[in-house]
Amino acid sequence: MLAAIRQARVTHVVTVPDTHQRTLLDLLAVSPEPELITVCTEDEAMGVNLGLFLGGQRPMLLIQNSGFYAAMNTIRGLSLDARAPACMLIGEFLRDPAVAPADHATRLVNLLEPTLQTWKIPYHRLDGPGDLAAIPQAMDEAWRDRKPVALLVGAPTAEPA
Amino acid sequence: MTSPLLRTDAVAALARARGDMLTLVTMQAVDPWNALGQADSRNFNVAGCMGSAGSIGLGLALARPHDRVLVLDGDGSLLMQLGTLASVGDHRPGNLYHAVFENGIYETSGGQSVPGRGRADLVKLALAAGYRHARRFSSPEELAAGIDGALRETGPVLLSLAIAGPGTISAAVPRVPNKAAQVENMRAALSGEGSQPEQGEIP
Numbered sequence: 001m002l003a004a005i006r007q008a009r010v011t012h013v014v015t016v017p018d019t020h021q022r023t024l025l026d027l028l029a030v031s032p033e034p035e036l037i038t039v040c041t042e043d044e045a046m047g048v049n050l051g052l053f054l055g056g057q058r059p060m061l062l063i064q065n066s067g068f069y070a071a072m073n074t075i076r077g078l079s080l081d082a083r084a085p086a087c088m089l090i091g092e093f094l095r096d097p098a099v100a101p102a103d104h105a106t107r108l109v110n111l112l113e114p115t116l117q118t119w120k121i122p123y124h125r126l127d128g129p130g131d132l133a134a135i136p137q138a139m140d141e142a143w144r145d146r147k148p149v150a151l152l153v154g155a156p157t158a159e160p161a
Numbered sequence: 162m163t164s165p166l167l168r169t170d171a172v173a174a175l176a177r178a179r180g181d182m183l184t185l186v187t188m189q190a191v192d193p194w195n196a197l198g199q200a201d202s203r204n205f206n207v208a209g210c211m212g213s214a215g216s217i218g219l220g221l222a223l224a225r226p227h228d229r230v231l232v233l234d235g236d237g238s239l240l241m242q243l244g245t246l247a248s249v250g251d252h253r254p255g256n257l258y259h260a261v262f263e264n265g266i267y268e269t270s271g272g273q274s275v276p277g278r279g280r281a282d283l284v285k286l287a288l289a290a291g292y293r294h295a296r297r298f299s300s301p302e303e304l305a306a307g308i309d310g311a312l313r314e315t316g317p318v319l320l321s322l323a324i325a326g327p328g329t330i331s332a333a334v335p336r337v338p339n340k341a342a343q344v345e346n347m348r349a350a351l352s353g354e355g356s357q358p359e360q361g362e363i364p
Contacts, residue, residue, distance in 0.1 A: 040242075040248055044242055044244060047213040051218060051219060051223070054224070056225075056351055056352060074213060082340045083344060
């Protein structure tokens with residue numbers, strides 16, 4: 001994932017840490033690039049993302065599904081209304097990767113894709129290594145169309161080899 | 162003998178001291194700021210974003226370390242994302258100046274008191290969170306004497322502006338482009354393209 005993020009020319013990863021992406025966060029924390037910026041809430045993460053974009057940088061966000069729900073009004077204001085790209089790696093906390101999201105009993109998982117559809121936010125599933133090409137594609141999509149795009153991380157990231 | 166500080170006094174002092182600072186303005190400060198001709202391509206009006214001015218300022222300050230960034234925030238707005246103080250204090254951008262208009266109320270919704278009015282001290286909170294400097298101004302005289310020095314200090318700096326009322330906007334408030342057009346205008350200005358400002362649809 002880190003290689004794919006670098007391939008996407010990401011300058012900053014703005015995060016409220018996500019359980020599923022713990023090992024990716026560990027790697028980012030010791031990597032000189034992209035720069036990792038940790039903030040207190042997903043609302044703040046959206047603000048920092050917009051500020052970096054205004055200043056000519058190419059950031060992405062790394063958050064959890066619960067944080068996505070928490071930040072929806074800010075996503076509306078600072079990405080959809082402002083027409084600013086917000087490429088979001090969203091960890092699907094409580095998702096069993098062997099089970100389709102819609103078949104989960106927990107709303108944390110089964111409401112995510114319907115919510116994204118309602119808000120007309122495009123999304124791509126990252127369920128395994130074969131899906132990594134979606135990362136640079138999603139960044140390009142967010143930048144080209146000036147809108148939020150979600151990458152749904154459906155399983156915990158593995159320990160680096 | 163000092164006079165009470167009005168919002169229009171404080172906005173005027175900040176406008177005089179601004180120079181080429183990048184600015185982010187929210188809530189009640191937007192109209193008086195714009196009436197003073199400050200809504201240029203290095204300014205972004207953060208309307209309808211529920212306390213995001215500080216975090217946008219943090220991102221902009223980190224993105225543009227050679228530019229000074231001035232945020233005109235409100236106390237009710239900052240309280241909505243109070244954790245921003247800790248995030249700013251963690252990254253400590255030396256080029257970030259965070260002015261907070263403190264009137265103790267939610268003015269747009271009818272003047273209800275904000276939580277912690279008269280008790281939650283934003284100056285002490287900012288210093289405890291890691292801002293390098295924070296101070297309160299309560300009169301036009303204090304602000305006139307101290308604003309230039311405060312904006313020359315190494316950031317992050319929090320300026321609490323304890324206002325006693327709104328004051329009167331004496332000039333016409335210009336129409337400004339919508340948020341999306343302001344974003345494009347600031348990006349163009351900072352990339353050196355010097356393009357014609359986009360007008361966009363008025364919100």
